[in-house]
Structure formats: C-alpha cells, structure tokens
Amino acid sequence: MAPTTQLPRPIIVSGPSGSGKSTLLKRLFEAYPDRFGFSVSHTTRSPRLGEEDGIAYNFVTKEAFRKLVDEHSFIEHARFGSNLYGTSVGAVKSVAEKGRTCILDIEMEGVKQVKKTDLNARFLFLQPPSVEILEKRLRGRGTDKEEDIQARLAQAGKEIDFSHIPGVHDQIIINDDLEKAWQEFKAFCVPDER
Ligand code: ADP
Ligand code: 5GP
Numbered sequence: 001m002a003p004t005t006q007l008p009r010p011i012i013v014s015g016p017s018g019s020g021k022s023t024l025l026k027r028l029f030e031a032y033p034d035r036f037g038f039s040v041s042h043t044t045r046s047p048r049l050g051e052e053d054g055i056a057y058n059f060v061t062k063e064a065f066r067k068l069v070d071e072h073s074f075i076e077h078a079r080f081g082s083n084l085y086g087t088s089v090g091a092v093k094s095v096a097e098k099g100r101t102c103i104l105d106i107e108m109e110g111v112k113q114v115k116k117t118d119l120n121a122r123f124l125f126l127q128p129p130s131v132e133i134l135e136k137r138l139r140g141r142g143t144d145k146e147e148d149i150q151a152r153l154a155q156a157g158k159e160i161d162f163s164h165i166p167g168v169h170d171q172i173i174i175n176d177d178l179e180k181a182w183q184e185f186k187a188f189c190v191p192d193e194r
Contacts, residue, residue, distance in 0.1 A: 008101040010039075010092065010119050011189055014111050015126030015163075016156035018138035020175040021105050024126070024185045028103075032190065037095030039104045042068065045083035048143045058088075076106065076113035081151040085110070092119070101189075107155070108162045124188055125169040129176040131156060 013021050029036060042058045044065050053059050060068075065084045069077060077086030087104055095102035104114070104121070114121055128134035134156055138149050163169055171188050175181040186193070 007096050008099070010102040010104060010121040011036075012104045012106060012111060012114055012121045012123045013126065014106055014108060014123070014159065014169075015175075016128060016134055016159045017152040018134050018141065018156075019126040019128045020137075020178070020181065021126055023178070024175070024182060025103065025105060027182055028185065028189055031186070035100060036103050036189070037098055037100040039087055039091040039095060039102050041085055041087055041091065041104075041106070042074075042077075043083055043085045045081075045085075058091075075117060075119070076110040078107060078109035078113075080107050080155065081148060087114075103189075108159050111162075111168070122188075123169045123171075124185070125163045125172045126181075126185075127160065127163065127172055127174045128156070129174055133176075 013025065015021055025038070029038065040054065040056075040058055042060050042065060044060060044062050045057075047053065047056070047059050051057065062084065065086065068074060068086065068088065073088050073090070074086040075089055075092060077084065079085075085107070087106060087110065092102050092104075104110075106114070111123065128137070131153065135149070135153055138144060138152060144152065163172060171184075173181055173184045173188070
C-alpha cells in the first residue's frame with residue numbers, strides 16, 4: 001500500500017445510531033460509485049433483514065472477533081451495546097488499493113482510536129435534531145428490539161456530548177431535513193464540487 005499521505009484522506013462518519021449515517025452513505029455510494037469505498041467492519045451482532053455478509057458487515061462470532069484482536073488485525077475496535085465492532089487493516093487497505101476514498105462508519109471509541117493512527121482522516125458527525133426525534137426514527141426503522149433501542153438512546157447522549165468537544169470533528173451536520181443534510185454531507189465528502 002502507498003504511504004497514507006499519497007492516498008485520498010479517509011472520511012470517518014460517526015453519530016448516534018439512527019442519526020441517518022446509512023441513509024446518507026447509501027446516497028453517496030449511489031451518486032459516486034467509483035469515488036468512494038466502504039470500510040466493511042467486522043461485528044458480532046446478528047445481521048438485520050437485508051444486510052449481506054461481506055457487504056454491510058463481516059458477521060463473525062465473538063470467538064472469531066477475539067482471535068482477530070489477538071492477531072492485531074484491527075485498526076480500531078470497540079464494544080457497542082452487547083456487540084463488538086472493528087475496522088480491520090484489510091478493510092481499509094482494500095479500498096485504498098482501488099485508489100478510492102475510504103469511508104468508515106464507526107462509533108466514538110473507534111473515533112478516538114483512529115485519531116491516534118496515521119490514517120490522516122477527516123471527521124464528520126451526524127447529529128439528530130433531538131433525542132425525541134432520534135427515538136422516533138429508531139422505532140420507525142423497525143430493526144431493533146426495545147432493549148436495543150434503549151441502549152442506543154443511552155449511548156446517543158454520550159456520542160453527542162463527545163461531539164461537542166472542540167476539534168473532535170471537522171464538521172457537524174444536523175440531520176433534520178434529509179435533503180438539506182444530503183447537500184451538506186455531499187459538500188463535505190466531495191469538496192471539489194462545491
Ligand atoms: P444510522 O445508520 O445512523 O443508524 P439510518 O440511516 O438507519 O441511521 O436512519 C435511521 C432511520 O431514520 C431510518 O429509518 C431512516 O430512513 C430515517 N431517517 C434518516 N434521516 C432522516 C430524516 N432526515 N428525516 C426523517 N427520517 C430520516
Ligand atoms: P449498527 O449495529 O447500528 O450497525 O452499529 C452500531 C454502532 O456501531 C454505530 O454507531 C456504528 O457507527 C458503529 N460501528 C460500526 N462498525 C464499527 C467499527 O468497525 N468500529 C467501531 N468502533 N464502531 C463501529
């Protein structure tokens with residue numbers, strides 16, 4: 001792999017679960033199919049309806065995940081709720097090898113770890129208009145059990161508090177109106193089109 005300084009800078013998208021990361025990323029990949037590549041994380045969570053192994057995530061057992069940790073396969077990894085998530089060196093490398101901008105969708109502990117690496121990433125935080133609206137969207141998505149929704153809402157407060165620390169993120173986008181958020185998201189990811 002070429003030195004990271006010669007590669008397009010990776011983009012780290014974070015924000016509470018339900019803030020709209022997947023929705024906006026789907027649009028981005030559809031609008032720019034050859035420009036970006038998704039860093040496919042490993043997770044121990046079960047696939048949701050429609051999530052394909054190797055596309056949305058690499059779905060693995062806790063044992064397999066721990067083995068990868070022991071083998072130093074991850075750039076960063078963290079627990080979210082009762083599940084483990086991690087970005088492998090291989091996931092980022094396979095995007096970089098195509099010359100594409102690598103996009104990571106990760107939570108805040110991962111953000112802290114990425115900041116300590118030489119990835120030279122840009123950090124974008126997606127914020128819901130309010131916790132009440134976030135709760136409605138999480139419920140509306142219909143993918144999570146009640147206890148998971150409660151855990152995700154509890155975590156949302158921590159993510160939002162962390163995002164307020166000056167300098168953590170290069171940009172914060174409030175995802176109220178989807179079209180407005182998309183325009184801001186696109187402008188951050190494709191700055192040369194501004
Ligand atoms: P994340 O990937 O951050 O967990 P999603 O992209 O799955 O969040 O979005 C959570 C839910 O909120 C989805 O059902 C999505 O369709 C909906 N949603 C996202 N953005 C908006 C918006 N601006 N207005 C209304 N609903 C939205
Ligand atoms: P979900 O279960 O909704 O797909 O993801 C839950 C949370 O885990 C989200 O905040 C998402 O950004 C985060 N996440 C997904 N993959 C990774 C990863 O590889 N590392 C870290 N640290 N967080 C991740």
